[in-house]
Each structure stands twice: as structure tokens, then as C-alpha cells.
Amino acid sequence: MNTAEKIILFSFLLQGVCCRDFSISLPEKIEALSGSCVIIKCIFEIKDEYDKNLTESAATGLWLKDGDNVNNHLVFNSSRVSPKPNHFHGKITGKLHEKNCTTIFYDVSSNHNGKYYFRIESGALKYTYTKDTGNISTINVIESPSKPTVKLYEEQKEVQDQEEVLERSSVSLRCSAETLCSSPPPTLTWSSTPRIPLSESSRQQELISDLNFTATHRHHRVTFTCTITYQLLDKNKTAQDNITLHVQYAPKISPSSSCNRTDVIVCFCEVDGNPSPELEWHLSGRPVTNSSDTFISEERLGSTGLRSSITLHQSLAHTSLQCVGRNTHGTERKLFQLLPSVSRLNHSSVMTGVAVAAVLVIMFCAVTWICVRKKSMKLMESRREGATRSISTSDAVLHENEEESVYANNVMMSSAGTATENPESLIYSSINFTSESREFGSISSLHADYAVVKHCSGGVAKAENAMGESSRAIEAPVIVSADVVTKQTESKDSEEQLVTDSSQLYARVKRRNP
Incomplete structure (x- = not known):
């Protein structure tokens, strides 16, 4: 601002202070949700000579709709406790003696559509503010709320739509919505498709909600939706906006990649990455292509996936086989075990050991049972022999x-x-x-x-x-x-x-x- 502009502005302010006149400040356009409420923010000014008339007890605010004639267009009078049938229910929340005419109307319907004029009455002070003395407000009643706005930020920098973010980068999604009068106030909520756990660091303040997380490959092509909800008397009204996240990440080889052994060896490898990766097979550390001993085929899985299979002759069973996936963000490798795996050998050894142990236990139990049986039989025979000798001795003595x-x-x-x-x-x-x-x-x-x-x-x-x-x-x-x-x-x-x-x-x- 140059010196001339400063002088003009100062002269205007000085004129406003020294020579006050009737003026008003109103929002030109206001959106109101049907079934909720509407707030008209209002500040007015009067001439100096009427300051003595503007008192707290005598001041009354009136609103006229679609015209400035009090008799034909009056829709609200702050002095009335109960409004007339054709008047709106509401109240002036500002203090009129402080020249604050902010007003709230309840139970908004399509009847509230129109242009509004404010009138002040306080003793000898009676004045209606029209276009000549300031702005007038136009209320537009809508049946559904306006949708919120979702923006994407990477490392605190705004990312334009369809732009991609890198894996392991800090991502923030911001949802903002225009404030409309509602009691209780509207709320903002987040959801995702497909559903994934959302970070607990999300916060909500006024009508701005931030969702913060670290991008991973699982967030690629996930749609995040922000929903604004108004709780009204008859039903809830909602509106939403969404954004689909695109993440670039290094190749990821699926754990299901494996080999099958029959007359030949068939191995398959499935890799996923963004950009879509390239896939190679290595035998003993060297890349291989189609030949008499190997056959390779590939299949694209969507925009980020690739599946490749290789068929090997049994003569190559003693070589090492490796699947290698590459893109601009990294390399992923997986080694395949062509010989019988150590785990299988160990499994067979364990099963054999268990079987041998079971046989030994059965044999031990059998031998123990036989020994106990023989011992009990010998004891019974010994008792019988003792009884026989005792009877024989008794018979001899009796004879x-x-x-x-x-x-x-x-x-x-x-x-x-x-x-x-x-x-x-x-x-x-x-x-x-x-x-x-x-x-x-x-x-x-x-x-x-x-x-x-x-x-x-x-x-x-x-x-x-x-x-x-x-x-x-x-x-x-x-x-x-x-x-x-x-x-x-x-x-x-x-x-x-x-x-x-x-x-x-x-x-x-x-x-x-x-």
C-alpha cells in the first residue's frame, strides 16, 4: 500500500468516526438446512443524535422479509415472547444497545427463503436498513447439506488429485465443511473402502478433521470418505466427500509362491508393486530364458501384479532357483528349495522317531507285564506248595x-x-x-x-x-x-x-x- 492509498483510507475512517450515519453489516448470502436453524450475523450503526435513545430496555429489533414495509413484510419482532402465526420463531442473540443485531431463526423451512431487512426501534429511534444504507441478506434454504472438502497432504505439502505418494511417507487427509446452524452441531467422520484400521491420531476441531498415517502398500487404491452429519429432530442428514489414495511401493513377492515336483519341476512366483514390476528367474545366480530345459510364462494381475511360472527338467533339480522382482522403488527376491526340504526331512525323522519310541514303549510294557505275570504265578505256586506241605504234616501227626x-x-x-x-x-x-x-x-x-x-x-x-x-x-x-x-x-x-x-x-x- 502506497502513501496515497493510506491517506485515502485514513480520511475515510476519520469521516466514519466524526460523522456517523445509519449503516449495517450483513452477510449477503446465507445457506440454511431445512429442519435446522439459521444465523444472521448483524452489526448496525446509527447517527450520533440517536445514541441517547438506544437503551437496553427500550431497544427492539424487527426483521422484514422481501420488502421494507413494516405493515406488510414483518416476520419477526424481538419484543414478542410468542410469535404470531405468520411470524418466524427465533431470537436476537446480540445486544441491541451495543449495536449488535445477530439473530437466529429456528425450524427453518422453505418459507424462510427470501431477502431480509433489519429495523431498529428504541424510543424516538425508528429506522429500517435498506440497500441504500448497507447490505441486505438473502437466505437460501437447502434440503441436503453441502458436502465437505477432502484434501491430501504429503509431508505437509498439498498433493493434487490423482497424484501418488511414496510408501513410508507421512500422509495427512484434511476434511473441512461449511458451518451451518444445527443443534447439536454437525460432526465429521472417516471411513475407508476397502476397510482398513485408521490411525488413532485423527482429530476433530470445529468443522475440520485431519486423518494422519504413514503410507504403505496396503493403502494403495484405498478410498477414504469424510461424512458430515446433521442430527435433526425428524431424521439425520448427511453429506460426504472422498479421495482415492495412490501409493508407489517396491515389489512384494507373495508368500504363496512355491514349487511342485512331478516328472518335471514347476514353480510359480507372484509379485505386486507400483509401478508394476518386472520379474526374472535365476538358476545358480544367472538369469534364464525359455530353452529346451526351461519354459517360462507370465500373466498380468491388474495394474500392479504379475504372476510368472517356470518349468524345469529334473536334471536341473540340484541347482538353486530364485525369483527376482524389480521396479523403480526396489528389488525383492525369493529362493526356492528344489531338493527335498530340510523341514520335510526333519518331519520324516520326527515321525520315524515317534514310531520307534511307540514300539519300544509297547515292548517295554509287554515285557513288564510278562515278568509281573510270571512272578505272581510263582508266588501262587509257592503258596500252594506251602499249603500242601502243611496239610501233609498235619495228616502225618494225626495218623x-x-x-x-x-x-x-x-x-x-x-x-x-x-x-x-x-x-x-x-x-x-x-x-x-x-x-x-x-x-x-x-x-x-x-x-x-x-x-x-x-x-x-x-x-x-x-x-x-x-x-x-x-x-x-x-x-x-x-x-x-x-x-x-x-x-x-x-x-x-x-x-x-x-x-x-x-x-x-x-x-x-x-x-x-x-
Whole structure:
């Protein structure tokens, strides 16, 4: 600004201060969302002579629509608590005595479309501001909000549309929207397609939202969308803007690249990069092309991908094979294992070891079971032999010590009533008391012993003759019933339980000659 311009400006300001006149400052155009509210920012000026009339208690603000006639075009009066049916609901938020006429209208509809004139009344002060004294405001009611604006910044420098950013660079997306009256105020939100996790460093302040992150190959061709939302009484109204990010990055070889072995070796390699990379195959460190031992084919996968396959003869199985992808931002390599992989060998070794271990465990269990079985059988045989020896010893003692002679004295009665002895009829019998039990603790009593000896008349000779063919010894059962009461015998070394049931003893009666 030169000196002349400064002088003109200073003269104008001085004139405004010294000689004030009626003037007003209003926005020329205002957009309002249907169903929300609208704010008219307003500042006015009056002549010096009316300053004394402009008081807080007496000042009233009026708004006229599409004309300056108070009787025909009045739509708002700040002095009325309840507006008339054809008036707008609102209030003056500014202080009129401070010459601030900022006003808000609620429940905006298409009826609010038009040109607005402000009028001030305060005592003797009554004045309507028209085009001659300043601006008038035009309100335009819209049914949908204006969409926000999204801009891309790389390293804090704005990037024009369709320009690409480099991988690992700092990227910022800024969303801004025009402020429209709304209660509650509108909000800005971010989304992406395809969906990816967004950085937590995004912030929202007023109607400007920044989304900051470091660019990677996963962000390439991702569309970021910024949405502005107005929460109205009947429904929400939204608008959105988006931008698609383009990222340049070095080649990336897919982990699924592998080889198959049949009669020949077939390997494939899939690489992705921006710009689209070139792909080469190296055998033993040297590039290879189509030949009698190798066959190479390629297939483009979109604008950034490439898939290549190579077929090798089995004679080349002992060479090293490498896939190499290149573009202007870098090189990526992948080595293929043509021989049986170490991992497979290790896997086979592990499986063999597991199988051997399982067989050894089974054999150990079998041998252990056999040994335990034999040991238990030997123990049972030993117990049986001990029981047999004990029974044999008991029988021998009983035969030696418990054998008693039973004499049956055959006394013949004569007809005279006198008894006469017949020496030939004397029978000798021996009774062996043999117990079925292995051992007895004590015998309390023998209730009855029965010895039945059949007498054969005619003497011993007749009896022997009657038994001649079978045997000279006649065995007759002698039943001995005994109630055996057992008691427990305690010893220092062992403790045994005695037999508590009743035993049947058998006596063998041997017939002897006198």
C-alpha cells in the first residue's frame, strides 16, 4: 500500500468516526438446512443524535422479509415472547444497545427463503436498513447439506488429485465443511473402502478433521470418505466427500509362491508393486530364458501384479532357483528349495522317531507285564506248595498221635441169661481222625462220636469168608461231628484267622483178626 492509498483510507475512517450515519453489516448470502436453524450475523450503526435513545430496555429489533414495509413484510419482532402465526420463531442473540443485531431463526423451512431487512426501534429511534444504507441478506434454504472438502497432504505439502505418494511417507487427509446452524452441531467422520484400521491420531476441531498415517502398500487404491452429519429432530442428514489414495511401493513377492515336483519341476512366483514390476528367474545366480530345459510364462494381475511360472527338467533339480522382482522403488527376491526340504526331512525323522519310541514303549510294557505275570504265578505256586506241605504234616501227626483202638466186646447172651464171651467175635477197629482243615486252633468239645461196626454172626471166619473176594479189611464210615470254635491266635510274626465252621471228621475202621 502506497502513501496515497493510506491517506485515502485514513480520511475515510476519520469521516466514519466524526460523522456517523445509519449503516449495517450483513452477510449477503446465507445457506440454511431445512429442519435446522439459521444465523444472521448483524452489526448496525446509527447517527450520533440517536445514541441517547438506544437503551437496553427500550431497544427492539424487527426483521422484514422481501420488502421494507413494516405493515406488510414483518416476520419477526424481538419484543414478542410468542410469535404470531405468520411470524418466524427465533431470537436476537446480540445486544441491541451495543449495536449488535445477530439473530437466529429456528425450524427453518422453505418459507424462510427470501431477502431480509433489519429495523431498529428504541424510543424516538425508528429506522429500517435498506440497500441504500448497507447490505441486505438473502437466505437460501437447502434440503441436503453441502458436502465437505477432502484434501491430501504429503509431508505437509498439498498433493493434487490423482497424484501418488511414496510408501513410508507421512500422509495427512484434511476434511473441512461449511458451518451451518444445527443443534447439536454437525460432526465429521472417516471411513475407508476397502476397510482398513485408521490411525488413532485423527482429530476433530470445529468443522475440520485431519486423518494422519504413514503410507504403505496396503493403502494403495484405498478410498477414504469424510461424512458430515446433521442430527435433526425428524431424521439425520448427511453429506460426504472422498479421495482415492495412490501409493508407489517396491515389489512384494507373495508368500504363496512355491514349487511342485512331478516328472518335471514347476514353480510359480507372484509379485505386486507400483509401478508394476518386472520379474526374472535365476538358476545358480544367472538369469534364464525359455530353452529346451526351461519354459517360462507370465500373466498380468491388474495394474500392479504379475504372476510368472517356470518349468524345469529334473536334471536341473540340484541347482538353486530364485525369483527376482524389480521396479523403480526396489528389488525383492525369493529362493526356492528344489531338493527335498530340510523341514520335510526333519518331519520324516520326527515321525520315524515317534514310531520307534511307540514300539519300544509297547515292548517295554509287554515285557513288564510278562515278568509281573510270571512272578505272581510263582508266588501262587509257592503258596500252594506251602499249603500242601502243611496239610501233609498235619495228616502225618494225626495218623501217629490220634489213632485210637476201639474195642467192640461181643458178648453173647445164652438162653439161661448168662453172658458168655465169644473170643472169635471180638473185633478190633482203629479210627483215624483226619481234619479237612489245614490247622486247628482249639477244639472246645466233641458232642458225639459214633462208631458203627457191623457184626457178622458166626465169628470171624464167616465174616472173612463173606469179604474174601474184595478185601480182608472192611472199612466202615465212622462219622464224628464236632462243633469247632476258633479263636484268633496272635503271634509276633504273623496273624492268622482260624476256621470257624463245623467240620466233619471221618474215621476209618479197620477190621483185625483177634
